[in-house]
Amino acid sequence: MIKLDNLTKTFATLRGTVTAVDRVSLEVPAGEICVLLGPSGCGKTTTLKMINRLIMPSSGKIFINGKDTDAYDVVDLRRSIGYVIQQIGLFPNMTVEDNICVVPDLLGWDRAKSRKRAAELLAMVALEPSSFLKRYPKELSGGQQQRVGVIRALAADPPVLLMDEPFGAIDPINREIIQDEFLKMQDQIRKTVMFVSHDIDEAVKMGDRIAIFRDGRLEQFDTPDNVLAHPVNAFIASFVGRDRTLKRLRLVKVADAMRRLAPAIGLETAVTDALRLMDEHAQPMLVVSDAEGRPCGYVACDLLEGRPGIVSEHRRDLPATVDLDEDLRSAVSLMFAHDMRWLACVDSRGLFRGCVTQEDITQLLGDRRRSDSR
Amino acid sequence: MGTLRFIEGNLGVIIQLTLQHISIVGVAVGFAILTGVPIGIAITQSRRAADAVLYVASIIMTIPSIALFGVMIPVLSLIGQGIGYLPAVIAVLLYSQLPIIRNTYTAITNVDPALREAARGMGMTPLQRLRRVEIPLAVPVIMAGVRTAVVINIGVTAIAAYIGAGGLGVLISRGISQTDVRQLVTGAIAVSLLAIVADYLLLWAQNGLTPRGVKV
Numbered sequence: 001m002i003k004l005d006n007l008t009k010t011f012a013t014l015r016g017t018v019t020a021v022d023r024v025s026l027e028v029p030a031g032e033i034c035v036l037l038g039p040s041g042c043g044k045t046t047t048l049k050m051i052n053r054l055i056m057p058s059s060g061k062i063f064i065n066g067k068d069t070d071a072y073d074v075v076d077l078r079r080s081i082g083y084v085i086q087q088i089g090l091f092p093n094m095t096v097e098d099n100i101c102v103v104p105d106l107l108g109w110d111r112a113k114s115r116k117r118a119a120e121l122l123a124m125v126a127l128e129p130s131s132f133l134k135r136y137p138k139e140l141s142g143g144q145q146q147r148v149g150v151i152r153a154l155a156a157d158p159p160v161l162l163m164d165e166p167f168g169a170i171d172p173i174n175r176e177i178i179q180d181e182f183l184k185m186q187d188q189i190r191k192t193v194m195f196v197s198h199d200i201d202e203a204v205k206m207g208d209r210i211a212i213f214r215d216g217r218l219e220q221f222d223t224p225d226n227v228l229a230h231p232v233n234a235f236i237a238s239f240v241g242r243d244r245t246l247k248r249l250r251l252v253k254v255a256d257a258m259r260r261l262a263p264a265i266g267l268e269t270a271v272t273d274a275l276r277l278m279d280e281h282a283q284p285m286l287v288v289s290d291a292e293g294r295p296c297g298y299v300a301c302d303l304l305e306g307r308p309g310i311v312s313e314h315r316r317d318l319p320a321t322v323d324l325d326e327d328l329r330s331a332v333s334l335m336f337a338h339d340m341r342w343l344a345c346v347d348s349r350g351l352f353r354g355c356v357t358q359e360d361i362t363q364l365l366g367d368r369r370r371s372d373s374r
Numbered sequence: 375m376g377t378l379r380f381i382e383g384n385l386g387v388i389i390q391l392t393l394q395h396i397s398i399v400g401v402a403v404g405f406a407i408l409t410g411v412p413i414g415i416a417i418t419q420s421r422r423a424a425d426a427v428l429y430v431a432s433i434i435m436t437i438p439s440i441a442l443f444g445v446m447i448p449v450l451s452l453i454g455q456g457i458g459y460l461p462a463v464i465a466v467l468l469y470s471q472l473p474i475i476r477n478t479y480t481a482i483t484n485v486d487p488a489l490r491e492a493a494r495g496m497g498m499t500p501l502q503r504l505r506r507v508e509i510p511l512a513v514p515v516i517m518a519g520v521r522t523a524v525v526i527n528i529g530v531t532a533i534a535a536y537i538g539a540g541g542l543g544v545l546i547s548r549g550i551s552q553t554d555v556r557q558l559v560t561g562a563i564a565v566s567l568l569a570i571v572a573d574y575l576l577l578w579a580q581n582g583l584t585p586r587g588v589k590v
Contacts, residue, residue: 054495079497089492093510093585102506103496136587152496162495 001030002051002160002192007060009046009216020046022216023060028209030065030159031190035203038213039239044196047213048162051194052081064160079103082153082161082191086168088145090137096122096148097133103156114155121151124185143174150182154189161193167202179205200240204228204247212236225251229365248365249328257328257364258345258354264289267296267312271304274311287344288315293351295321295344321346324353328364331356380556388545392564395541398531399572402463403523406470411516413471414478415504424479431472439465439530443537462531462539469530470523477519481512510585517580521573528569532561542568 009021021043028034036044049055051062053074062069069077090099097118098105104114119129125147137145146166153161167175183206186193197203203210204224212220212227220232228244228251231237241247262281265274265288278286278301288297288311297315307314319338322331324347331343335358342357381388417424434442446461455461485508493503535543542564549558581589 052495054491075497075499077497078495083492083495085488085492085495087486087488089486089488091489091493091507092587093507094587102498106497106502138587 001065002028002034002194003063004047004051005061005063007047007050007062008058009043009050009055010058019216021050024213024216024218026211026218026221028192028194030192032208033186033193033195033206034209034211035207036194036196036211036213037198037200037203037207039198041215042213043216044198044211044213045164048164048194048196051160052078052083052162079106079156080158080160082156082158084149084153084161084163084166086165088142088149088169090140090145090148090152092137094136095133096135096137096140099137099148100152100155102152107156109156117155118151121154122148124188125151125181142170143178146170146178147181154191159192161191163193163195165196165198182206201247204250212239245365246329246332249332249361252328252364253324254322254326254328254331254345254356255324255353257331257360258324258356259360262286262355264293264295264352265299265311266291267310267315269311271307271309271311271314274299275301275304285342287318287352287355288312289352295346295352298344318344322356323348328356328361332358332361377556377559381560388542388560388564391540391542391544392568394539395528395531395543395565395568398459398462398534398539398541399466399524399527402466403470403520403527405463406467406474406523407520409467410471410474410519411478414475414516415482415509417475417479418482428472428476428479431475434468435472439469439533440536442468443534447537457538459539461537462534462541465534466527466531469527473519473522473526474516477515477522478512481515482508485511511588514580514584514588517576517583521576521580524572524576525569528565528572532565 004024004026007021007024008019011018011020024043024047026034036047038044046055050057051064051069053069064081072080090096091102094102097115100118100121101109101111101114104117105111115133119133122129122132127144127147132140132144132148137148140148146169150163150166153163167178170178179202195206197206204227207224209221210224210227211218214235220227220236222230225248227236228240228248231240231244237244262277262283265277265286267288267290269288274286278284284302285298285300287295288299290296295318297317299311299315303316304311304314319340320334321344322334324345334343335341341359342355344352345354345356347353413427417427437445442465443461446465447456450456450461450464482504489507489511490503493507498506531539531541532543532546534541535547542561545557545561545564548554549556549561
């Protein structure tokens with residue numbers, strides 16, 4: 001884990017003393033990603049660089065896994081911390097393999113062992129080792145280079161990773177992909193990560209916790225949902241955006257908001273049975289599914305009232321369904337697009353699993369607002 | 375024509391003078407690399423040192439070669455080496471300093487700052503950074519400086535004949551003093567050819583020494 005204790009950095013300039021970082025204290029539990037977020041010049045990058053002493057702190061302490069970093073020799077400290085920068089910085093005169101193995105080589109690892117590890121790491125980021133190990137950085141695309149930059153930082157298996165806007169230089173499409181890959185990788189390797197970003201969406205997506213900086217001061221240190229739901233001051237409220245409630249929708253999966261109460265009914269179900277079911281579950285509508293369990297329409301009680309026969313004669317088409325693992329933002333988007341107040345939820349095989357309604361969603365956001373902790 | 379027959383008839387002498395010429399330039403530039411590259415690396419540490427050293431080196435380049443050779447005479451006479459091989463080599467060494475020092479300095483200071491930051495942040499000491507990153511990246515530009523030094527000094531060494539150092543300049547100087555067009559033309563062509571061939575060979579060496587990842 002990483003602990004910052006009253007970390008401060010001041011610079012003497014012609015216009016007097018400038019405080020770039022002002023008594024910042026925070027603690028990142030092991031295995032979590034903490035995003036340092038804020039506008040330009042807020043001190044987030046300076047704070048990050050004080051952890052691996054690229055910038056010397058003016059005062060305050062930094063603890064990594066309980067040990068005071070002042071006790072380490074600077075070079076040894078840096079070799080035990082992974083460092084990824086925005087400009088990537090792969091050494092053009094070295095192959096991808098040699099680039100990845102820079103820190104293991106500095107540490108004197110056995111070459112065979114480090115080369116094997118390089119191949120494993122490449123495979124982990126979906127770059128075919130036999131094809132990429134011997135290539136040179138100039139032969140790689142920007143996205144590939146940054147992936148190599150990330151695994152280079154992981155090569156010596158450091159407990160801590162520092163990332164300074166690592167995906168900023170990549171185009172938005174590749175950036176999404178690399179962010180997703182990194183999160184998947186993090187699920188496996190569980191490094192403690194300090195991640196600098198100026199993009200609230202990236203922070204919400206990547207961070208287990210967000211630390212918001214302004215003018216060198218730490219303004220709020222909380223989970224993404226709490227930062228969006230309870231910004232502590234007007235600056236943060238405007239920084240995260242007036243659409244912050246919509247942003248919160250990204251954090252919840254349909255599966256968590258869905259109600260499973262009423263089952264789907266078959267095409268052959270009698271209207272009277274359908275109406276009775278709707279009454280029992282206090283639902284104004286029911287989803288109709290086919291023999292395999294795939295939704296193929298719905299019936300509404302006001303349209304069924306007094307009609308004879310079976311459901312298949314009266315069912316209406318479902319304009320859209322939503323997957324269980326999509327987030328609520330997609331669900332709401334579909335609801336608006338098709339003017340529906342509810343959606344049928346399906347799993348990866350297309351089978352009906354439940355419904356999600358607009359009321360469910362606002363209730364959920366409200367509950368999360370009313371609850372104080374997560 | 376007469377010149378071709380002259381060349382045919384005196385091939386042995388011409389080759390011997392060529393070898394003398396190559397020896398002066400080769401030895402001098404070789405030593406110039408040994409002094410120039412470390413100086414070029416050292417001055418990257420201090421802007422003021424860099425300015426001072428580059429200033430001195432460029433002043434030396436402005437001294438006409440015949441004058442520099444002339445200065446060598448009284449100075450080196452003190453050790454009995456006033457004329458001949460040694461003053462020629464020393465003068466060429468001095469002339470080679472600017473291209474080599476300046477190219478080394480420029481190549482290293484122009485290394486992408488992102489690479490320097492990455493190297494520092496990953497835990498390389500300054501020496502390791504020089505050895506593993508900055509110098510390999512600087513090699514192509516340093517070699518270009520060496521090529522410049524060699525080509526310029528093949529021409530300068532032609533003047534060394536006037537202080538008894540030998541070399542292809544002998545043909546040119548005799549051609550002038552004896553009004554012998556054949557010697558003059560032979561000498562001039564030989565010097566030019568030597569410069570062209572040397573440039574090509576060093577270009578080949580430059581490409582050989584450039585790290586694969588850096589080649590254009």
